[in-house]
Amino acid sequence: MTIPLTWYLILSGSLFTIGAVGVLVRRNALVILMSIELMLNAVNLAFVTFSRQHESMDGQIFVFFIMTVAAAEAAVGLAIVVALFKNKSTINVDDINIMKW
Amino acid sequence: MEITIPPFDLKSIAPIILITIAGIVVLMTDVFFKKLPKETLGYLSFLAVLITGLITFSQTGSPVYSFSNTFVVDNFSIFFNYIFLMSTAIVILMSVNYLHQEGVNFGEYYTLILFATMGMMLMAGAADLITVFLGLEIMSISLYVLAGFKRDRLESNESALKYFLLGAFATCFLLYGMALLYGATGTTNIKEIATFITNNHAFSSPMIIMGASLLIIGFGFKMASVPFHKWVPDVYEGAPTSVTAFMSAGPKAAAFAVFLRVFLISLPGLEQKWSVILWVLAALTMTVGNVVAIAQTNIKRMLAYSSIAHAGYVLMAIVTASSLGTASILFYLLVYVFMNLGAFAVIIILGKRGEENLRIDDYNGLGYKHPIMAIVMSIFMFSLAGIPPFAGFMGKFYIFSAAIKSGYIILAIIGVINSVISVYYYLRVTVVMYMKQPTREFAPLSLSPYIILALVITIWGTIHLGIFPSSIIELAQKSVLLQ
Amino acid sequence: MSFPILTVVTFLPIVGALWILFIDKRKEEKIKQIALITAIGSFVMSLPLFFKFNLATHEFQFREMVPWIKEFGISYHVGIDGISLFLFLLTSFLTCIAILASWTIKERVKEYMIAMLVLTTGMLGVFISLDLFLFYVFWELMLIPMYLIIGIWGGPRRIYATIKFFIYTMAGSVLMLLAILAIHTLYYRETGEHTFDLLTLYNLDIPMRTQFWLFLAFFFAFAIKVPMFPFHTWLPDAHVEAPTAGSVILAGVLLKMGTYGFVRFSLPFFPYASHQFVPIISWLAVIGIIYGALVAMVQEDLKKLIAYSSVSHLGFVMLGIFVFNIQGLEGSILQMVNHGLSTGGLFLLVGMIYERRHTRMIGDFGGLAKQIPVFTVFFMIVTFSSIGLPGLNGFVGEFLVLLGTFKTNVLYATLATTGVILSACYMLWMFQRVMFNKLSNKKNRDMADLNRREWAIILPIVMLIFFIGIYPKPIISRLDVSVNHLLSQVDAKYKKTVNRLKIAEEKLVLKGDPLWK
Amino acid sequence: MPNVFGESFLDLIGFVLLLPLAGAVVNGLCGKRLNTSVVGYIGCATIGLAFLISVLVFIDLLRLSPEHRLFEKEFFTWIGSGTFTAIAGLQVDPLSTVMILVVTGVGFLIHVYSIGYMHGDEGYYRYFTYLNLFTFSMLLLVLANNFLLMFIGWEGVGLCSYLLIGYWFEKKSASSAGKKAFIVNRVGDFGFILAILLIFVTFNTVDFTEVFHSTPEHLTTGSVVATAITLLLFLGATGKSAQIPLYTWLPDAMEGPTPVSALIHAATMVTAGVYMVVRCNVLFVMSPFSLTVVAVIGGATALFAATIGLVQNDIKRVLAYSTVSQIGYMFLACGVGGFITAVFHLMTHAFFKALLFLGSGSVIHALGGEQDMRKMGGLRKKLPTTYKTFLIGTLAIAGIPPFAGFFSKDEILLEAYTKGNLIFWGLGAFAALLTAFYMFRLLFMTFHGKSRMDKDVEAHVHESPRNMLIPLIVLALLSAVGGFLGLPAASAINSFLAPVVGGGGHIGGVDGGQAHHVSQNLMFSMMGLSTGIAVVGIALAYLMYIKKPELPTQIAGMFKLIYKILLNKYYVDEIYDATIVNPTIKSSFFLWRWIDVKVIDGFVNGVARLVELNSEALRLFQTGFVRNYALSMLFGGIVIIICALFLL
Amino acid sequence: MLESLLFVVMGTIMIVCAGGVVFQKNPIYSAIFLIQTMVSLAVLYVLLHAQFIAVVQVMVYAGAVMVLFVFVIMLLNIDKIEEEMGKDRLVYQKVTAIFFGLLLFAVIGIVTLKSVLQGTKGEYTPEKISEIGNTQLVGKLLFTDYIFPFEIASILLFAATIGALILAKKGLKE
Secondary structure (H helix, E strand, O other): OOOOHHHHHHHHHHHHHHHHHHHHHOOEHHHHHHHHHHHHHHHHHHHHHHHHHHOOOHHHHHHHHHHHHHHHHHHHHHHHHHHHHHHHOOOEHHHOOOOOO | OOOOOOOOOOOOOHHHHHHHHHHHHHHHHHHHOOOOOHHHHHHHHHHHHHHHHHHHHHOOOOOEEEOOOOEEEOHHHHHHHHHHHHHHHHHHHHHHHHHHHHOOOOHHHHHHHHHHHHHHHHHHOEOEHHHHHHHHHHHHHHHHHHHOOOOOOHHHHHHHHHHHHHHHHHHHHHHHHHHHHHHHHOOOEHHHHHHHHHHHOHHHOHHHHHHHHHHHHHHHHHHOOOOOOOHHHHHHHHOOHHHHHHHHHHHHHHHHHHHHHHHHHHOHHHHHHHHHHHHHHHHHHHHHHHHHHHOOOEHHHHHHHHHHHHHHHHHHHHHHOOHHHHHHHHHHHHHHHHHHHHHHHHHHHHOEOOEOOOEHHHHOOHHHHOHHHHHHHHHHHHHHHOOOOOHHHHHHHHHHHHHHHOOOHHHHHHHHHHHHHHHHHHHHHHHHHHHOOOOOOOOOOOOOHHHHHHHHHHHHHHHHHHHOOHHHHHHHHHOOOOO | OOOOHHHHHHHHHHHHHHHHHOOOOOOHHHHHHHHHHHHHHHHHHHHHHHHOOOOOOOOOEEEEEEEEEHHHOEEEEEEEOHHHHHHHHHHHHHHHHHHHHHHHOOOOHHHHHHHHHHHHHHHHHHHHEOEHHHHHHHHHHOHHHHHHHHHHHOOOOHHHHHHHHHHHHHHHHHHHHHHHHHHHHHHHHHHOOOOOEHHHHOOOOOOHHHHHHHHHHHHHHHHHHOOOOOOOOHHHHHHHHOOHHHHHHHHHHHHHHHHHHHHHHHHHHOHHHHHHHHHHHHHHHHHHHHHHHHHHHOOOEHHHHHHHHHHHHHHHHHHHHOOOOHHHHHHHHHHHHHHHHHHHHHHHHHHHHHHHHOOOEHHHOOOHHHHOHHHHHHHHHHHHHHHOOEOEHHHHHHHHHHHHHHHHOHHHHHHHHHHHHHHHHHHHHHHHHHHOOOOOOHHHHHOOOOOHHHHHHHHHHHHHHHHHHHOOHHHHHHHHHHHHHHHHHHHHHHHHHHHHHHHOOOOOOOOOOHHHO | OOOOOOOOHHHHHHHHHHHHHHHHHHHHHHOOOOOHHHHHHHHHHHHHHHHHHHHHHHHHHHHOOHHHOOEEEEEEEEEEEOOEEEEEEEEEOHHHHHHHHHHHHHHHHHHHHHHHHOOOOOOHHHHHHHHHHHHHHHHHHHHEOEHHHHHHHHHHHHHHHHHHHOOOOOOHHHHHHHHHHHHHHHHHHHHHHHHHHHHHHHHOOOEHHHHHHHHHHHOOOOOHHHHHHHHHHHHHHHHHOOOOOOOOHHHHHHHOOHHHHHHHHHHOHHHHHHHHHHHOHHHHOOOHHHHHHHHHHHHHHHHHHHHHHOOOOEHHHHHHHHHHHHHHHHHHHHHOOOHHHHHHHHHHHHHHHHHHHHHHHHHHHHOOOOOEHHHOOOOOOOOHHHHHHHHHHHHHHHOOOOOHHHHHHHHHHHHHHHOOOHHHHHHHHHHHHHHHHHHHHHHHHHHOOOOOOOHHHHHHOOOOOHHHHHHHHHHHHHHHHHHHHHOHHHOHHHHHHOOOOOOOOOOOOOOOOOOOOOOHHHHHHHHHHHHHHHHHHHHHHHHHHHHOOOHHHHHHHHOHHHHHHHHOHHHHHHHHHHHHHHHHHHHHHHHHHHHHHHHHHHHHHHHHHHHHHHHHHHHOOOOOOHHHHHHHHHHHHHHHHHHHHHHO | OHHHHHHHHHHHHHHHHHHHHHHOOOHHHHHHHHHHHHHHHHHHHHHOOOHHHHHHHHHHHHHHHHHHHHHHHHHHOOOOOHHHHOOOOOOOHHHHHHHHHHHHHHHHHHHHHHOOOOOOOOOOOHHHHHHHOHHHHHHHHHHOOOHHHHHHHHHHHHHHHHHHHHHHOOOOOO
16 A cells, blocks of 8 residues: 555645744754744645655756755855844843844 | 767856855855955955946846746846846945944845845846745845954844744745745746646636735745734844844845735736735834834834835835836835845944944934934935935835836825835934033944945945936836746 | 927926035025026026916926826826916916015025925926826926925924925825826726826726715815815814915916816816816815805904915905806906915015014004004005906916806805805905004004015016906917817716716726625 | 098097096196196096097997997907906997986096196105096096906906095005905895806806896896896995995995095995896896895985084095985985986986085095084185085085986986886885985085184185086086986987886886876976975075074984984994904804814824823833833744734 | 554654744754755655655755754754843744744645545646656656756755855955
8 A cells, every 4th residue: 555645745844834933933043944944845845745646856856956955055044043043142032133123 | 778968058157156266265265264354255246246347237128038947137136237237236245344233244244145145136136936945045045144243242142043033933934835836837947837828717716816915924034024024123123233234135035026926927817806905004014113112212223124114115016017017026125125224324324343332322412423424324314214305205206106007006105105214214313412411421333445435335335226217217117027 | 309398497496506505504595696686597598488378278388298207107297288378387487486585594495495496396296298198297296395485484384384285185186196097097997008297198088986085086186285174174284374475376276286187187188077076176175265255354364364365365266166168267267376376475564574673463463554554555466466457367267268158057156156245245354454554563554665675576466467467369269279179078977978978888897806706 | 430530539448548547647647746737637637538438438328229229349358267258348339428428427527626636745646546537447447348357347446436435545444444345245245246157057148238238038037037036136235325234334435535525425326226227127027026125125224324413523434424325315216216316316416426525525635624514604606606506516415406416316216116116116206205305405504504613713714726627517507407318308318228127117297108108297396396395495494404403402402312323333343343244253253263273283292192102101111121022022032923823 | 554654654754853843943944854854755755756856855855955954053063052042022023923824734734624636637647657767757858848947946045156256266366
């Protein structure tokens, strides 16, 4: 018995949701970053699933690029966090609201 | 298995190659020729942008798809390239001053600007969702960094972090949307998606609809449409002014470019559905942007809200989903580059290190002290407010005419009422400049030939396009997507 | 192509402004002279329009047409007919006067004169535009310099006043922009041709329901500008705060742009809607006449009083426009010119005493007639012109308007005629309190009488006041053909719409917004 | 018709107008620099010349046959719009000729008088400018050949009246009186304008000749339109001619220099209303109702004003009320159809009232500006010429034969009796009684009895200079003999004016036997009766002011209330203030402070404020927290997705 | 059967670990959970016949990227963030977020379940893929059809490198 691809999609959806909620509820910038990685992974899963479904490689290629980008984003994101930490000694996103209204 | 590497159509990606190389060259120059004054880098970049512009110009003609249909050069993308290159050129000219003034004169700045420009060009010419995504990311990542470029300033850090977190968050939605589109159609190629949808009458496939909606979130974020606009004021305020200027012009235009291409080409059958959504978004965006701008005291923040409002106007043209609307967007975005960058240029000129003078009250009595700056600023403000004979009016006129011609009268009425509201805060700048007494000593202007050139270009564009827009309108009309 | 006289007259001020731009701002005297020379040049150049005007044709004369933005069918198309001729002349005339009256401006003369000249171009352009887009551009263009003039050289509450002026006017005119676009679109749907050309678009037969909405949009733009009751509240503020020349131009020309707009656009484009709106507009006009007069009566500030009197006067103009007969319309147009002269004159005179005493409060004056007799004479003449004394200009227009109104509706005419009583009340009361009685305020004792420059300012106006009052024929005869043509055009289109109403076909209704679907 | 100069003098009619205007212009522009006597000469000479031309015109007109006595001269089209044309044209016919003769004649005398009276006033040239301008306007009024041009004159005289009443503008009462005169007149003009409009709408022309000729075609007797037109015209007339309810300005107008009162507020301007009604007699006869109204108002005013005149102490005010009363007579005549009689009385009234005013002026002049009769008395000796002329005037106004007033007043009473009814006659007769009484009261109080003057005033009392006395004498002559023009037996004026007064309104029974016939007996008995009434009045006055000077105070004490009411002119001014003026001003304040500033402007500013408040509120959503922003993005996204999926 | 079992087990682990990432207070634990999530995901990729991706997932993602994360966490020396313990200043944030999260999940679920997956069937059936080899296939596509994005990706990484450097490098002087 093969698993229906829909299940993978549901799995991907739940992963995506968890990631999204993570972004919303966590205050640690690093964890938010990780939550975003979760979401990206969810997207990857969806792509791979669809790729399997359609019997085309485009999805997997896409995933490849997403991973590249995720790495790049992670690097830049962490650099930003580091730069911020140097100035403010905190990575709590709730503390960085000089600019508002 | 054999791999035959297909022929490279280098001609079609020549501008991209050129600008990338230019970025790298600038970086190398910075590393290897420490002695060179930093202005040289700006000069080099500017030159590169100019040459790229010339090459872009030579590409005009019928659409050319290259690299297995992942990239396309057509008049539409070429027009957008003009917009990007123009904005980049002006921003580079502005930056030379600003970086020096703020003490962040690093060569990487120009490289990143050029890379971001490249990303935008990629977006405008993307024929495949993968290219869209990559272009978007190159642009975004460069911008994240640029926003945090003043590393030792907390505002800059905050700006970068907010931009980054929200940008990445939005990207996830965008990607999920792309995944769903891929899932529903089995392809990532924009044209093939369209073919699939038309052939299978998959207009009401929930996956496609949801995919499209998620794309709206992703692009809406970049376009600064309500309710995805919230990053804009904070990021604009905190980012270095030259970067803010850059962000307000090119990337936004790029987002519109890609949005238009994706939605007009690949999802035309869903016009009914998303035109309603965009209708509401456009109305909200205009209104929120304009209304909240009134209460602002920081000029950059005010311009941020104003840029949200302007996104609303452009969205209105998107709603019409007509070639007229598209042409009006092209024209408007170009005009917006001139007037908005011009305003930022003035802001830069009036600032000095550590004291950027960003409160609107800091401009009290400017008209007495620096009359020319005041006049120039007023022209940009009037143009942004859409008052003839400046280009901003022409742009708005074009957009409203598109809306009316497509029958979106209520939206047009909301639009014009908004532009009346906007007059209030644009006027306030002229009010403080001319009708209030100076409350502080004005520092000498930080002028350099570069920024003067930037001002001249923007002023020229703002006035010329207001009075003799014919040629550009013609160009815009020719640059409308045909398939 | 013959000599482009309209273009030259219209853009000469801009050229002057550019000239001034390159002059050292400390050479104030020279700047003023250049501005004056430019304005006078423009006025002199415009005089041939009057003398060479062909009385026999309703066609637009001195036309010039150059394609401008081909993509939208926009062209630089200008020309005048009898209706615009006098407003055009009035504008170029009042500009000279206004610049001369600005001689006492002390600060930032250069900017002031530039603003003034640009303003002139904008106003002149409004009256000659035969292209809707061009019209709109000029219409808005003149906002900026006016805004600056009030805002920079105005009184203590100038910022409030100028922003109110700007935004209020703008609010109306943007709706007009949409209506213009709608007309353009309708024509495009009908013929497949892009054009904003007024004369071409006149041929358009707009369906009645659309007419209603479009008329409303134009109505707001023009009614605010006029200003009709109850859209008038920006006017007192703007007038009070504006410098003298600003008030003169504001009252003399800017307000006329609204009424002119009704004549030039609302009537011929929307005859059916115009007829439908007659009761509303007439009532508002009548209320304006009476209300403006009553409120003017109790004002303590001279300029405010004159401002409210403008509301009253413009009520007559509006009333005359919407009676659809030749007397009413000619009277209205004449009244526009008259109001420009008399109210402009009043503002000038008030400006003169303001310069001497730095107050405009009626209570601060009294008994000036003894101190400054020449001034008093001029003030009296202009006051009576404003009251509408027969033999002076105000009467001719007012009477024709009343006549036209009376022919169609006795009630409106009767109510409007009460304005005749009220105008005497507020004007004479003001005059008495300012000019007559004992010279009680010591500060008034060293006021000087008119100097030579002030003579030069006020004398031409007074001469025109007499001339038009006694021999208005040169003006009316030039109006005749154009007005007749306009009315017959309106009438024909109106009948056509009424006929079609019976067939009830509405093929041109604009497609609705998706929200409606 | 050619005359000795080879052409008709009628063509010179334009000069009658132009001369006074020229005088006004010259005096107005250069008067300040000219010698005062030159100014005076210019003023008088222009009017004098105008009078001469008028006489020539009159003679020329007489040489025409009665039916052809209509000469029109058109100069240019003043207003021409569509079918509406108003031509700047003059019309010479018997009526206007009578009027220009009176205007220029009496005007000339008053000008001459003014030279002396105004001597030494610092605004001398201004005075003559105004006076000439007035004459011009008045002539324009009577010469105009259409309603609209007449209206110019109509307003022009109003303007001059305004200027001259407020001539001493430093006096608040003077400037207020001028303003009041103009505004009250404007109320009348309101009616006049509407009447002109209605006439144009009805007749499609405003030309007198055309209107009157086509009246039968356009109007039926008693129709609403006819009534409306005539009532509106009459409203105009009540304003100008100071009739109920618009008479209040005239007594106040006495603030002006006395010659002005003589010229404007007695002889000429105030009778313009009468002139206008007579001019439009063709229209008035179409509406019996209007005629009745005219008669009632006229009669009521005559009586009403006379009662006030009984108790006034200001010499000029008494004369003013008497003027109001006399004009009431004229309207009474018009109202009963005696248009010619009205003109006749107008003319005689011009003579004797001008005389009386000038005489009072002479007295005031002599007393250095004192106007209160209680501070006069016994002036007969000191001002003999003035006294004599004044006496003639008083006799004339009282209606003692053979002075002018007797004839005209008697005619009016006769008309009132024969064509009207007993009530009209009663009104007139009672008013005549009162007139005789208060005029002689005035005479007695001023010239007879003991002097009640202040000592220092008394010391300086002197007879007026010659140039003031000569006009008095001339006018006295006219007052004495002017009445014979209307003597029924040889009614020159009747036959002269007959062509103008188309349908009816001839004097007495000598109108060619067409109208109803009045018996000689009736006529003579009426004459006797009216003379008797006058005599009774005089006797009463004599009794009260010569014989028993304490009587008036006693009577006043007995009828305190009535006396007080009369003394305060029935409180009409106060009533007007309370019912019209103050409410208007109060409501204006209300409109301004509340409606305009609070409601309308409040709305405008409120909209702006609302946007600002929204702005302040909406910006709070921009919390500055990243997570919050992300949440709103998610929220927006989900809403969009749900809408797209399920709702659209 | 084994496949199903594997799916269920790995799926469960993945979800639990993902939850751990989000709800774990200590960021270092979050990172560890994330790694575990990624590894589980790699297994699923294998189940979906995407071996290359699975390998990359483990090597690049769970390996390189997560090492970077852990490195930064260590660098900043914030194994425990006090703020996370403190009261959330955005009072309704958590509740609303979870509500919207559930809503999002519901919508995704509905869409997924309602959709009939159709789409153009590609040429790469599992048979064909296994014939050529997944990795080869990816490589081939990257160098033919996707050569352009592939090259572009290099610039992306370049830009990211420069960016990270400029932001994080110490002592940059003009």
